[in-house]
Amino acid sequence: MKSNRVLLQGSEACVRAAIAAGCRFYAGYPITPATEIMELMSRAMPKAGGVFIQMEDEIASLGAAVGASLGGVKAMTATSGPGFSLMQEHISFAAMAEVPCVIVNVMRGGLSTGLPTRPAQGDVMQARWGAHGDHPILVVAPSSTYEFFDLTVKAFNLAERYRSPVIVLADEVVAHTRESVVLPSAHEVEVEDRVRPSVPPEWYSPYRDPGTGIPPMAAFGEGYRFHVTGLMHDINGYPTERQDETEELMARLFNKISKDFHLLQWYDSYFEEGAEVTVIAYGSVARSALRAVRTAREKGMPVGLLKLKMLWPFMRRTVSQYLQSSRSVIVAEMNMGQLSREVKRVNQGTCPIHTLNRVDGRMITPEQILTAIEEELR
Amino acid sequence: MAPDTIKVGKHQIDAKEYLAPGHTFCTGCGEALAIRLACKAIGNDAIIAMATGCSEVCTSPLPVTSWQLPWLHTLFENAGAEISGIEAGLKAMMRKGKAPERDIKFVAMGGDGGTSDIGLQSLSGALERGHDFLYLCWDNEAYMNTGIQRSSATPYGASTTTAPAGKLSMGQSTQKKNLVEIFAAHGIPYVATASPSYPFDFINKVKKGVAIKGPAYIHVYAVCPTGWRTTSDRTIEIGKLATETGVFPLYEIEGGKYRINYEPKNLKPVEEYLKAQGRFRHLSPSEIAKIQEKVNEDFALLKERAERLPAG
Numbered sequence: 001m002k003s004n005r006v007l008l009q010g011s012e013a014c015v016r017a018a019i020a021a022g023c024r025f026y027a028g029y030p031i032t033p034a035t036e037i038m039e040l041m042s043r044a045m046p047k048a049g050g051v052f053i054q055m056e057d058e059i060a061s062l063g064a065a066v067g068a069s070l071g072g073v074k075a076m077t078a079t080s081g082p083g084f085s086l087m088q089e090h091i092s093f094a095a096m097a098e099v100p101c102v103i104v105n106v107m108r109g110g111l112s113t114g115l116p117t118r119p120a121q122g123d124v125m126q127a128r129w130g131a132h133g134d135h136p137i138l139v140v141a142p143s144s145t146y147e148f149f150d151l152t153v154k155a156f157n158l159a160e161r162y163r164s165p166v167i168v169l170a171d172e173v174v175a176h177t178r179e180s181v182v183l184p185s186a187h188e189v190e191v192e193d194r195v196r197p198s199v200p201p202e203w204y205s206p207y208r209d210p211g212t213g214i215p216p217m218a219a220f221g222e223g224y225r226f227h228v229t230g231l232m233h234d235i236n237g238y239p240t241e242r243q244d245e246t247e248e249l250m251a252r253l254f255n256k257i258s259k260d261f262h263l264l265q266w267y268d269s270y271f272e273e274g275a276e277v278t279v280i281a282y283g284s285v286a287r288s289a290l291r292a293v294r295t296a297r298e299k300g301m302p303v304g305l306l307k308l309k310m311l312w313p314f315m316r317r318t319v320s321q322y323l324q325s326s327r328s329v330i331v332a333e334m335n336m337g338q339l340s341r342e343v344k345r346v347n348q349g350t351c352p353i354h355t356l357n358r359v360d361g362r363m364i365t366p367e368q369i370l371t372a373i374e375e376e377l378r
Numbered sequence: 379m380a381p382d383t384i385k386v387g388k389h390q391i392d393a394k395e396y397l398a399p400g401h402t403f404c405t406g407c408g409e410a411l412a413i414r415l416a417c418k419a420i421g422n423d424a425i426i427a428m429a430t431g432c433s434e435v436c437t438s439p440l441p442v443t444s445w446q447l448p449w450l451h452t453l454f455e456n457a458g459a460e461i462s463g464i465e466a467g468l469k470a471m472m473r474k475g476k477a478p479e480r481d482i483k484f485v486a487m488g489g490d491g492g493t494s495d496i497g498l499q500s501l502s503g504a505l506e507r508g509h510d511f512l513y514l515c516w517d518n519e520a521y522m523n524t525g526i527q528r529s530s531a532t533p534y535g536a537s538t539t540t541a542p543a544g545k546l547s548m549g550q551s552t553q554k555k556n557l558v559e560i561f562a563a564h565g566i567p568y569v570a571t572a573s574p575s576y577p578f579d580f581i582n583k584v585k586k587g588v589a590i591k592g593p594a595y596i597h598v599y600a601v602c603p604t605g606w607r608t609t610s611d612r613t614i615e616i617g618k619l620a621t622e623t624g625v626f627p628l629y630e631i632e633g634g635k636y637r638i639n640y641e642p643k644n645l646k647p648v649e650e651y652l653k654a655q656g657r658f659r660h661l662s663p664s665e666i667a668k669i670q671e672k673v674n675e676d677f678a679l680l681k682e683r684a685e686r687l688p689a690g
Contacts, residue, residue, distance in 0.1 A: 029496070030524040030540070039527070042540040046547070054528055054540050057455060057496035082453065113430065113451070 004182050010148040010175040011036035013183070014104060014168070015044050017152035018076055020189045023102070024050030025075035027064035029057055029083060032116040033172040034106040037078040058083035062090035065101045069094075070228060072219025074156055078104035081114065081123060085130070091165050092131035093230045095253070098207070098215070100159035100194055102152070104168040106175040107283075109361035118361030119172035121283055124338040127167045128312045134250070136257045139167045139312035140266065143286040145179040151309060154266075157192040162257055163214050169311060171334070173284035173363060197224060207249070208235040213256030257313060265318045266310035271297050275304030277376045278326040280319070280343060282308040285332050285364050292369035303373050314342045323351045330372050332356040332364050389578050392418040394446075401444040403436045406610025408601035408617060409516045410436070412574040413487070416514055416598075417447065419584035424483040425468075427461040429492030430454035432523045433516055454492055458501035458513070461486035465509045483588045484511035490531035491521045494555050505564040505593045512587040512594045515557065518602035526605045530555040533625075534672070535665055536657045538605075543660040553672070561595040562631045568594035570630040575599075575617025579628060579639055586630075599626045607656020619651040624677040635689035638680065648673050 008016075014037055018026070026045050028038040038054070045052035051068070055061040058079050065075040079087065084105045094101055107123050109115025123130075127139045138158050142148040152168055159166040197204050197216040204224045207215050215235075218224035227237035232249060234240045257264075271293055272278075281289040286307040293305040306322050308315065323329060323343070329351055331340035340355045347353055356372050358364045383390040396417035403410035413433055417424075426449045428434050434451045437444040452460055465484045471477035486504075488497050493515040501513060520538050521527040528541040532550045537543035541550040562569045568590045572580040580598070587594035599620060601613040608616060620626035623646045628639040648670045652658040661669075 030491075030521045030527040032524055035524045035527065039525070039539045042542060052540075056494075056498070056530065086455075112453075 004185060005180060006183065007178055007180050008145050008183075009036065009178045010142070010145045010170065011106075012040055013145045013149035013181065014078070014152045014170070014175070015040040016183065017149040018102070018156065019044055019048050019050075020186055020191070021074065021153045021156035022191050022193070023074045023076050023156060024048060025065065025068035025073045026050070026077065027053045027055050027061045027068070027075070028077050029055055029061050029079065031058075031080045031083045033108055033175055034078045034080045034083075034104065036175065037104060037106070058086035059090065062087040062094075062101070062103065066090055066094050066099050069099050069101050070220050070226075072222070074100070074160070076102040076104065076156075078106065080106050080108045080116070082112070084123060084126065088131045091137070092133055092135060094165040095131065095135040095137065096133075096230050097228050098163035098217075098253075099165070100163050100217075101165050102155045102159055102168060103165060104152070104170060107169065107171045109172075109359075115361035117172070119284060119334060119363060120359065120361065121171055121285070121334040121338070122359070123169065124311060124333070124335065127169050136164065136254050137167065137312055138162065138164055138257065138264075139169050140309055141169045141282045141311050142174055142309070143283050143307060144174065145177060146181045146183070147309065148174055149181070149183055153189055153191070157190070160192045160194040161214070163194065163217060164257065169283070171283045177284075201225065205235040206237045207233060209252055213252050213259065261313060262317070264310055264313060265315045266308075267315060267318055268307040268309065270305040270307070272304040272306075272322075274302050275325070276302040276327040277373055278304050278306055278322045278329050279369060279373065280306045280308065280322070280329060280331045280339075281333065282311060282339065283334075285334060288364050288366045289332055289369050291366035292373060295366065295370055296373045301373060301377050303377070308339070311339065314346070316346050319343060319346050323347050326351060328352040328354065328376050330354045330356055330369070330376065332369055332372070334358050334364060389581075391581065392421060394418070396420075396446045397437065398444045398446055400442065401437050402439045403432070404602075404604045404610070406603040406613045407432075408574055408599070408613045409433055409489075409518055411613070412516060412580070412598050412600055413437070415574055415577055415581055416584045419581040420447075420483055420485055420588055422447075423480060424448070424485055424588075425464055426450065427452075427457050427464060427486045429457040429486075429488030429497050430523070431489035431492050431516070432518070433487060433489065435523050455496040456500045457486040457488045457492060457497055458504035461511045461513075462504045462507060462509045465511055469510075484509070485514065485588065486511055487514045487516065489521075489523070490515060490517040490519060491529040493517075494531045494557050495529055501561075502564065505561060505566050505595070508566075508592055510592055512584070512596065514584070515595070515597050516600045517597060518600040518605060519554070520602075520605050522602050522605045531557065535652075535661050535669055537660060538657070548665060549657070549660065558595075558597050558631075562634075564593075565634070566593040566595065567591070568630070568632055570595075571597045571599070571626065571628055573599040573617045573621060573626060573628065575614045575621065576628060576640065583630065605657070607659070608654060612654065616651070616654055619646065619654060622646045623648045623651045624673045625651055627677060627680055629680060629684070630689065632689050635687050636680070636684035637689040638684050645673070645677065
């Protein structure tokens with residue numbers, strides 16, 4: 001039997017995942033360290049019968065992806081910090097108009113131009129709150145080549161299921177690391193597609209809640225009257241300022257995701273049995289953390305690792321359990337402390353929380369985390 | 379004491395280096411050469427705003443800089459906006475007597491991506507508002523800094539990493555955006571094309587550009603051995619070939635009036651230019667014929683304009 005084992009860069013896994021998930025439209029703009037995704041897409045898309053377009057900037061990139069999705073095609077773009085900033089207005093639009101799309105942000109070091117070739121996790125809060133206005137958002141964070149594949153597929157499924165923009169928050173190390181992985185074959189990949197209208201065009205209201213909170217989505221050109229706007233809109237998609245209608249829309253936008261919080265607890269837990277100290281990490285830092293925790297266990301230290309794969313919505317119910325069962329928690333991340341703020345918010349002061357941060361463009365090493373663990377247990 | 383100028387034939391060039399050595403441009407980079415010459419033409423009392431790109435990355439590798447002039451890099455899309463603010467702000471300070479009255483030269487620079495794609499909007503705004511500055515576009519015909527991705531200034535037929543040539547694709551399938559005519563259509567006082575392969579013509583144009591009141595735009599042809607798949611010793615030669623074949627004609631538009639600065643009796647066949655570069659290696663004779671036809675057409679159109687609207 002032919003083995004499915006391949007040596008892949010994270011970026012390659014992301015591209016393969018997108019194709020496997022049914023993505024057939026990519027629009028992007030070159031930016032380090034996300035350019036590989038775009039270069040690979042320029043070859044993969046035509047082969048898959050899809051469309052690849054290089055746009056004139058990142059505003060246009062997400063604009064085109066949103067347009068393609070409204071045309072009925074699964075669409076994505078990929079970028080890094082500066083480009084992600086330019087995309088924020090469209091993210092807000094996609095959340096408001098409920099347009100499924102996937103945005104990959106390969107985080108790089110620093111603010112502004114920063115450290116383009118080095119890793120960071122500085123966009124965690126931006127991924128949640130960067131787009132203007134109250135909006136729900138879904139953000140996943142891969143820590144390995146395999147997870148980049150897995151979570152990209154799932155990101156498309158989430159986008160389709162919830163009619164929402166979904167952000168894959170990778171970092172430079174995850175995107176550039178080459179690893180030997182076994183990827184599922186095409187028929188093994190679970191793919192979800194948006195619900196299409198089953199009513200005749202004259203009965204269709206594009207934003208009417210069918211009871212699930214997620215209205216069936218017609219594609220432009222199918223014969224349905226589909227009016228799309230970033231303004232507050234009624235069930236027909238027409239602008240409204242009526243209080244009952246704006247309230248209903250906002251409630252539905254949030255509820256369609258919050259009703260499923262229990263399904264959106266995506267994490268891996270290691271050595272949790274008897275763990276007095278729990279390390280919380282995500283992205284490439286989780287790899288260093290696993291090594292540190294393993295070494296600590298070998299030395300007989302009661303420590304576990306909680307690796308978060310879903311960052312937003314924040315996994316309150318999962319993290320709370322670890323906060324209750326641990327004597328103390330270490331949150332390690334390559335920023336000045338972003339997700340640790342959420343952990344602290346959920347914690348409500350019940351468990352001592354220590355942060356381990358690094359912002360010099362270097363990875364957090366297993367030694368650093370091990371030292372932090374040893375200090376906790378001293 | 380070192381001389382202030384170097385004499386080359388009848389030309390005098392500033393002896394001072396404003397772009398210090400130690401930068402990280404590739405060997406044989408046409409852009410590096412162009413920036414060095416342009417700065418000599420601009421001289422002191424200048425402020426440079428630069429868009430993201432090869433020239434930004436290569437002149438300011440952490441933690442050093444090659445710039446001997448005040449220099450600012452902010453983002454990819456906003457060299458036009460930055461220079462607008464610098465010019466308007468400083469002039470307001472001078473007007474109010476809060477800064478000494480001086481003839482400061484405001485210069486913005488960007489690559490073809492930073493000018494034709496992401497930065498087009500901010501530059502168009504700056505030209506329309508009429509700020510007193512010179513914009514220099516270093517056109518190496520792709521995003522070389524991130525690894526040879528196509529831009530809207532990439533010529534038809536060139537292979538790039540996002541417009542790769544292969545069995546099903548002939549590389550870039552669209553025509554190069556005509557930035558010179560786009561900016562000329564803003565009705566600004568001075569627009570020109572220039573090439574470091576013709577250094578004195580280039581230096582004169584930069585001097586003219588900074589001296590003119592109001593916005594000026596110079597489109598500079600920057601041979602890129604790395605991205606164009608040529609050897610680093612052919613930069614000047616390929617630059618000349620581009621002009622001699624009519625691919626990159628040298629001309630000025632002053633107050634809407636045209637002047638062709640270099641017009642060979644007969645244009646060389648464009649094949650000579652294409653064959654010198656690996657990025658065009660895959661082109662079939664029929665594709666080359668198509669490119670030749672387009673070059674002929676464009677050159678004829680330029681000549682027609684120059685005859686209809688001649689500069690004095």
